[in-house]
Amino acid sequence: MASTREDPSVVTDGRLEGLDAARALALVGMLCVHFGPEDAPGIIGAAYGVFHGRASILFAVVAGFGMALLAGSSLGIRAARYRLLSFAIVLLPLGLALQALDHGIAVILQHYALFFVLGALVLALPGLALIVSGALAGVLGPIAYLACRAAWPDLVDRGSVAWGNSPTGILLGLLLSGPYPLLTWAAPILVGIGAGKLAASGRGMAPSFVVGGLMLAALSIGAAHAFAEVWGAPTSDADWRNLLIVTAHSQMPLWIAQSTSIAVAVVGMMLLMGNRPTSVIRQAVARLALLGRYVLSVYVAHLLALALWRDALMQDRVADALLSVTGFSVAASICIWLWRKQGFTRGPVEMLVHIPWSITREILARRASKHRRPACLR
Numbered sequence: 001m002a003s004t005r006e007d008p009s010v011v012t013d014g015r016l017e018g019l020d021a022a023r024a025l026a027l028v029g030m031l032c033v034h035f036g037p038e039d040a041p042g043i044i045g046a047a048y049g050v051f052h053g054r055a056s057i058l059f060a061v062v063a064g065f066g067m068a069l070l071a072g073s074s075l076g077i078r079a080a081r082y083r084l085l086s087f088a089i090v091l092l093p094l095g096l097a098l099q100a101l102d103h104g105i106a107v108i109l110q111h112y113a114l115f116f117v118l119g120a121l122v123l124a125l126p127g128l129a130l131i132v133s134g135a136l137a138g139v140l141g142p143i144a145y146l147a148c149r150a151a152w153p154d155l156v157d158r159g160s161v162a163w164g165n166s167p168t169g170i171l172l173g174l175l176l177s178g179p180y181p182l183l184t185w186a187a188p189i190l191v192g193i194g195a196g197k198l199a200a201s202g203r204g205m206a207p208s209f210v211v212g213g214l215m216l217a218a219l220s221i222g223a224a225h226a227f228a229e230v231w232g233a234p235t236s237d238a239d240w241r242n243l244l245i246v247t248a249h250s251q252m253p254l255w256i257a258q259s260t261s262i263a264v265a266v267v268g269m270m271l272l273m274g275n276r277p278t279s280v281i282r283q284a285v286a287r288l289a290l291l292g293r294y295v296l297s298v299y300v301a302h303l304l305a306l307a308l309w310r311d312a313l314m315q316d317r318v319a320d321a322l323l324s325v326t327g328f329s330v331a332a333s334i335c336i337w338l339w340r341k342q343g344f345t346r347g348p349v350e351m352l353v354h355i356p357w358s359i360t361r362e363i364l365a366r367r368a369s370k371h372r373r374p375a376c377l378r
Contacts, residue, residue, distance in 0.1 A: 022266055061263035064188065064191065095108070206269075
């Protein structure tokens with residue numbers, strides 16, 4: 001992980017402030033998607049719809065960055081792998097249980113269990129190799145996904161993976177048929193880890209992330225419109241022209257490319273803003289970063305709130321939805337402030353997720369001390 005001297009956006013406790021701010025932006029975007037309309041009319045509606053299909057990918061890319069920083073920390077690759085696997089142990093049952101609530105949202109936490117397993121497997125690879133692997137996964141994964149959907153339409157049903165499904169059904173949903181299948185979502189995870197490793201190298205990659213990400217996103221969107229003009233729109237789920245669309249959550253290459261590129265650009269922008277000497281900008285990033293550090297607890301809280309008060313939070317008009325998003329975000333920020341006043345550095349759900357890692361770390365420490373020879377025998 002880059003030192004504070006190499007990257008001033010690293011805060012005192014070793015976290016990247018800009019990365020936490022990007023995570024908070026993903027959270028706010030997710031709230032906009034879950035609390036408001038998907039297709040609102042007019043320019044304002046189009047601007048509001050920007051979050052749809054991009055907030056979740058931003059979460060995935062930020063998670064990849066976090067895995068990369070974990071690999072470069074003092075833990076080392078082996079312990080970082082144990083930590084990721086310990087997180088997966090909690091996220092799988094937690095996500096499955098939360099999916100059973102009546103909130104109408106496709107929970108992503110159980111899918112992150114598999115994302116962390118993937119991260120643990122590839123953590124030692126170089127950054128550039130991971131980005132290339134992510135690009136290949138962003139093309140080959142959707143092709144395989146479309147082929148499976150054409151051959152077995154009942155298999156790829158996009159249904160949420162919930163508690164009560166059979167073990168085979170859960171695994172199949174996480175790999176292929178669920179709303180966030182690893183087959184296609186491996187791409188943003190791999191790109192995030194690779195970009196995170198490049199960022200941690202101290203080479204000042206943030207400007208390249210912004211420029212390159214925006215250029216690739218524009219190219220992807222432009223290509224989708226050009227292809228539609230030449231070959232027309234797909235007429236069925238099995239139509240090969242689905243590979244040329246940029247529709248949100250289509251699991252297709254151009255959607256993955258533009259959403260992942262925008263996510264990388266957002267992370268780069270937040271890293272640059274966190275490094276600005278202007279106090280106003282840095283304070284804004286710091287406030288966002290504080291929300292981003294407790295994102296897992298806020299995510300669970302928003303699912304519980306929707307299960308209890310869905311009619312009050314979900315709105316059909318953009319203006320009303322923005323009020324819901326603002327009100328919930330302010331309430332979450334106040335709860336975080338009160339929680340921190342009690343001396344807690346992690347949110348309640350973050351504490352839960354870290355329990356297996358705390359046990360694993362203790363076991364590793366005991367094994368290390370048992371095999372460490374006395375100084376007189378070295």
